[in-house]
Amino acid sequence: MPELPEVETIARGLAKRVVGDRIESVWIGSRPQPLRSPAEDIASTLEGRRIVRVHRTGKYIVFDLEGNPALRSWRMAHKRTPAKREAGADRSVRRTQAQWIVHLGMTGRLVVCEPAAEVAKHTHLIARLASGRDLRFVDPRMFGKISVHESGFDPGGAEPLEIGKEQFLALFRGRKTPIKSALLNQKLLRGVGNIYADESLFRAGIRPRRRAATLTRDDLRRLHRAVQQVLREAIALGGSSISDYVDADGEEGFFQLQHRVYGREGEPCLVCKTVVKRVVLSGRSSHYCPRCQK
DNA sequence: ATACCGACCTGTCAGC
DNA sequence: TGCTGACAGGTCGGTA
Secondary structure: OOOHHHHHHHHHHHHHHHOOOEEEEEEEOOOOOOEOOOHHHHHHHHOOOEEEEEEEEOOEEEEEEEOOHHHHHHHHHOOOOHHHHHHHHHHHHHHOEEEEEEEOOOOOEEEEEOOOOOOOOOEEEEEEEOOOOEEEEEOOOOOOEEEEEOOOOOOOOEOOOOOOHHHHHHHHOOOOOEHHHHHHOOOOEOOOOHHHHHHHHHHHOOOOOOEHHHOOHHHHHHHHHHHHHHHHHHHHOOOOOOOOOOOOOOOOOOHHHHOOOOOOOOOEOOOOOOEOEEEEEOOEEEEEOOOOOO
């Protein structure tokens, strides 16, 4: 479902609602597909911890967690000598921190609701919060992923909104793959998906099938600017709502109204009126204007 | 090392 | 009213 702007919007919405809250207990469903850590690790990592921050990295939502009553009582039970305490000080601080990582895949949603609310079909995890609400993970297609980490989760790739011009150029230099495939490669750039790749290429005037290595410095400079513009505008509008995407407050985004090529096959280009084309590239629909994009 | 392609899932919608 | 096939915002792992 979501790409960087949608995930950013969702993470911001969740931050408003759950930061400062504590996870009291966790229920995990029986489908193993969404779990990227063992269910018992997920439960024991979340339970008793406080959510201190919710943010996005690439297309991942990251919950920074702190504190764990189970460990605190373990420390009380194992009184240490001053020397030992000093040696272990760093480690014990780190021990109380953890991260809960959620990737929404195509259809994943994180819902904050009353515990009495009906449990939607395809609910895979329910976290009961100290404030008396539920945080639920729902995902019909189960392409989403849930895992826990000690800290410092890093999916690799560069953040498209932070990367500088020169680094951006270097990512694509010498690559024979179509530029669209390179944009979708999360190991290069993290967070760009099918919609924003198409929209960025349109704004930069580059056809999706152009080999990355054939792009000039100027092409890549325009692409760098286009990617950042498109993502920033989309975040400002709360993302693109296609079919059923809504943010944490149940609000739809509005960037779909700004799509210039995505989903507009057969319609006139908004710049030159040429009919927008759709081709399949590495299994994904790619939309472009044959006149505006070279 | 790189680059395609199907697999992984369920739901929806168009066409017959 | 069904049935079938195409398609969907994303990764993975196998194979060429």
